[in-house]
Amino acid sequence: MSHNIQPLLNKHYLKARSATGVYITDENGKKYLDGSSGAVTCSLGHSHPRLLPFMKQHLDKLQFVYRSQFGSEEAESLATILFEVSPGKAYSHSFFVNSGSEAVETAMKTAIQYWQEKGKPSKTRFISRWKSYHGITVGALSLSGHPLRRQRFEGSLEKYPSLKADLERDTLERQMEELRQVIDKIGASQIAAFVAEPVVGAAGTAVSPGQGYYENMKRICHEHEILFIADEVMTGLGRTGRWFGLEHWNTSADIVAIGKSLGAGYAPIAATLMTNEVLEPIKKGSGLIMAGHTYSGHPLSCATAGKVLEIIKEEHLIDNVVKQGQYLKSGLERIQEKQGVIQKVRGKGLMLGVELDPARKGLQAKLIEQCFQNGLLVYPAVGGPEGTDENGILVTPPFIITNAEADELLEKFDKSLREIA
Ligand SMILES: Cc1ncc(COP(=O)(O)O)c(C=O)c1O
Incomplete structure (x- = not known):
């Protein structure tokens, strides 16, 4: 029995063991690309080589x-x-x-x-x-x-x-x-x-x-x-x-x-x-x-x-936010063209949002879970005209993300969406 309270009281959460750059490793040694920077937080990625010694x-x-x-x-x-x-x-x-x-x-x-x-x-x-x-x-x-x-x-x-x-x-x-x-x-x-x-x-x-x-x-x-x-x-x-x-x-x-x-x-x-x-x-x-x-x-x-x-x-990281933000947004738009369930891709820099078809109830939760299974973390958001549709996904990786890592993010997102949609 755990004495620690986590968000969902009846869910078993895997423990994170370590994290470096844009990756987090769980207790079983599986790696996850941190496509959400936690809760849109870890801008420098994990274990930054200049920050830790400081x-x-x-x-x-x-x-x-x-x-x-x-x-x-x-x-x-x-x-x-x-x-x-x-x-x-x-x-x-x-x-x-x-x-x-x-x-x-x-x-x-x-x-x-x-x-x-x-x-x-x-x-x-x-x-x-x-x-x-x-x-x-x-x-x-x-x-x-x-x-x-x-x-x-x-x-x-x-x-x-x-x-x-x-x-x-x-x-x-x-x-x-x-x-x-x-x-x-x-x-x-x-x-x-x-x-x-x-x-x-x-x-x-x-x-x-x-x-x-x-x-x-x-x-x-x-x-x-x-x-x-x-x-x-x-x-x-x-x-x-x-x-x-x-x-x-x-x-x-x-x-x-x-x-x-x-x-x-x-x-x-x-x-x-x-x-x-x-x-x-x-x-x-x-x-x-x-x-x-x-x-x-x-x-x-x-x-x-x-x-x-x-x-x-x-390290001119804001320039990288602009560059990788444009790259990821275009990649998400390409996925949107292929996958009819994406209604909207929008955002600025590395604060990108993907709105799924609100008629497909439960799709958001399934996609986040499938991404997790495929080693990618993304963040839930609400969307729709009233802000009550549970159909939004935020893609907000660390500012240090490289082109190769952005490609991996897109590939995992596309694969997860294909597997559930
Ligand atoms: C725009 C905005 N304001 C305030 C907060 C609250 O911040 P915290 O969770 O650190 O209390 C959040 C958290 O997600 C946020 O996105």
């Missing part, structure tokens, strides 16, 4: 200090790197936490507090989209339009998802008009921020809006004194072929949540980034953001994340 060495230096007692060089330097890579150097301050959900919660609290300090304490509510996933904690889940993850807790959640316009099919005018209508209905005096994932991950199979969307949504928000929070937990730090997903729209947010690729699977770390305009009134007012956790700004996690970003920069 982490081991760092352990001898400093393990933990509590953030209300000491600062650390590691957190300072990570915040500086994040500032430098942010679009137009907009994100001048970082608040470190341990998970994407915490980063989103901290973003919500920062927005509420910002308005309090500006003398507008009634601005406490949020607008989010119908198709979204922002995290599993109660605040972040309240923002999320992921019906399957919400339904059991509906009674304890706020109903923040209110924008239903289709990101691909509806016009920009319709999308903007809907935002204006929702603001009018709730009342701008009640709304702290609009929250959105630049490219929707688990709740949208890599769907994203067209050109002009974020610039205009942000403009409408600012016209109504509403902040714009970007949830870049999945899209951030190179995954879409830019440092930040919003750069595809030539814009930036007021507050940003990042996670996943920040620690790249080597250390649990996430962060809430913000502009100087957001922090300044809080600094001048109460002088404290009422958020944070025991392990916030853990020196080893910060040092590791700093090294992750250095490696992404020095």
